[in-house]
Amino acid sequence: MRWFNNGFLILSAQSLFFSTVCAQVSSDIRYNQMGFYPSMQKIAVVRNASNTPFYIVTPSQSDTLVKGMLTAAQTWSSSGESVSIADFSGLKIPGTYQLIVPGLGFTIPFAVKPRVHLNLAIGSLKGYYYQRASTPLLPAYAGTWARAIGHPDTTVLVHPSAATTQRPAGTIISCPRGWYDAGDYNKYVVNSGISTYTLLSAYEWFPEFCDQLTTNIPESGNGIPDILNEALWNIRWLMTMQDPNDGGVYHKCTDANFDAFEMPWYDIQTRYVVQKSTAATLDFAAVMAQTARITARFSSVIPGFSDSCKQAALSAWNWARQNPAVYYNQSQMNTQFSPVINTGEYGDGNVTDEFAWAAAELFVTTAQDSFLTVANPLSGSVDIPAWANVRILGMNTFAKYSKTIAAKVDTNTVRSRLVGWTNWLTSLIPSSPYQTVMGAQSWMFSWGSNAVAANQGMQLLIAFRLTQDSTYLRAALGNLDYLLGRNGTTYCFVTGFGNRSPQHIHHRISGSDGIAAPVPGLLAGGPNPGEEDGVTTYPSSLPALAYTDDQNAYACNEIAINWNAPLVYLAIGLEAILSPDGLPTSVPQKNLESIVPNGFALYPSCPNPFNPSTTLRYDLPNESKVMLKVYDMLGKEVSTLVNHSEAAGNHHVVFNAGNLPSGVYFARLTAVPNNGGKMYIQSQKMLLAK
Ligand code: 9MR
Ligand code: 9MR
DSSP states (O other): OEEOTTSOEEEOSOOOSHHHHOOSBOTTEEOOTTOBOTTSOOEEEEESOOSOEEEEEOTTSOOEEEEEEOOOOEEETTTTEEEEEEEOTTOOSOEEEEEEETTTEEOOOEEEOTTTTHHHHHHHHHHHHHTBOSSOBOHHHHGGGOBOOOOOOSSEEEOGGGOOSSSOTTOEEOOOOOBOOBSSSOEEHHHHHHHHHHHHHHHHHSHHHHHHOOOOOTTTTSSSOHHHHHHHHHHHHHHHTBOTTTOOBBSEEEOSSOOOSSOGGGOOOOEEEOOBOHHHHHHHHHHHHHHHHHHGGGTTTSTTHHHHHHHHHHHHHHHHHHSTTOOOOHHHHHHHSSSOOOSOOOOOSOOHHHHHHHHHHHHHHHOOTHHHHHOOTTSSOOOOOBTTBOHHHHHHHHHHTHHHHTTTSOHHHHHHHHHHHHHHHHHTSTTOTTSOSTTSSGGGOSTTHHHHHHHHHHHHHHHHHHHOOHHHHHHHHHHHHHHTTOSTTOOOOBTTOSSSOOSSOBOHHHHHSSOSSOOSSOBBOOOOTTOTTOOSOOSOOSGGGOOOOOTTOHHHHBBBHHHHHHHHHHHHHHHHHHOTTOOOTTOOOOOGGGTSOTTOEEOOOBSSSBSSEEEEEEEESSOEEEEEEEEETTSOEEEEEEEEEEOSEEEEEEEEOTTSOSEEEEEEEEEEETTSOOOEEEEEEEEEOO
């Protein structure tokens, strides 16, 4: 028998009475379902118990490692629950464990291990690849979630609200690439701004870690870290949103109306760029200035790119200076122009924070202090980052570059404003029943509340970097614990991670790809007592419980690029700080590029399961002799769908199984390039359900 330093008793090889007393997994025990770092705090929140013992056991429940006492229960007004805390931070030995509360039940086994959030860091960043517009997602990178190209956006019309002499209404421009904003297929500059900034900032704060992080995307291995490769997919789109004639930036590239729940390639609505706005133009200026200073390090891979970004940032800034109050007000716009536009608004009637952010980024990139005389990044109130609340983003950048800007900026004020505000956040923890900053006050639950948690986490990590005070690090991890299960709903809010994650996110691709599992690595919006979608399946309207895993519930179960970004930052930051020895060389990433050439793909059939017919899509990089056949489970050929030469490009064919029995079938595509190149083969599984 021995004791942990904090007084926990370790009993060896106890035969337990628990298995009979509590023979069930309890949903009353809330904890980070991804697990815990050996060296860090470990907390579970337990409902409906108080001042009773708890045990940490091995999965066979034969050995007890920790015996502790639950704290006295407290009521959380945001959820109406009575909860107490099981603190087993003393358990520092890596392993797999279960927590048992006699009378309540036990948890599913969880891990205590180093790098416990590495896969989350990779997966949440990979989520952006799955959101890419204007490109097919190749099986080599997207696996099951491979899909054909949607929204090429090479024929985008200038909406009458955006007409100028040089570009009258109806002018065709090209705005390819970018990420879909969320569950919808539109691309909004304002929301892209903060999302891209946050990914770029993760790189700026943790460059050595990011250099090693690969997500198996088409650009992997090109000499640029994947987090930047991914950001560049969006930045190259953003650049097309600037009118080269005047530097102003269109507010969005959009359908007139939200599309149906269908795969991207079915959306053939006309795409428009609408009115330029000051907010979009300043957000653009900020991100382009940031991109310019980062990509300058990669000039051998992308020569000239950094300069183009700087020019783009400067001309956007000039437009905004001449047009300082052009707000995007969609309903007003719709009274003047047609077609009427009904997609997301991202309207913001106060752009003083956008001016401050752009000024900060431009100053750090150019070292010219004229920007700071236009807008002072240090004035105004510090608040949680959000698409309409961007002042703090500039302060973060000042904090990051405080050494280089110290001659012209009062960097003590930068630091004291940021740290002072995070002190207030951490001061909320002791009286918070879940012991987290997130949810300590009920106003934190709003549309996209999970991004409130993640953004608080990002700011806490920045405070840690500025002070080395581990209070902030613990609090940042506490908010990640919240997102991954230590919350009022029992959900781990990231698709594909944890024991219980959302299955029915409001996401057109996940809802129509015929694959049961949602696209992975995406953070659901989270509890929102506004319940603006009118869905009736919410279990409660209490702030912390106002969440339902229902596809129609867009006010709490949509995903969005500005919500994933701070999650990426938080996961990367914690891993970089807590795994200082870098990434293990065995990060499970396969790059199949050498096996399957770019441009060759067989996509999963759609629909799948199907009855009686389904469509198979495939892309050829070169003119090839193609054989596409279908086999049954026993390998017997049941159909030849294609057997002739075809041109390079996208193709599709319908497989009709009217005369076949239900069951699993395999489509197999073989292509022999007519130029004598190597033969390529790919298979996809299909389910016929009659
Ligand atoms: O799918 C849309 C989602 O991306 C938006 O966040 C949300 C709020 O603007 O709107 C969703 O679209 C809904 C529309 O507003 C009302 N009709 C049902 C649509 C969902 O299918
Ligand atoms: O995140 C946005 C939230 O702050 C707003 O309250 C809400 C309603 O205007 O819109 C959210 O943004 C949605 C956007 O308008 C359209 N794409 C999906 C976004 C996430 O729901």
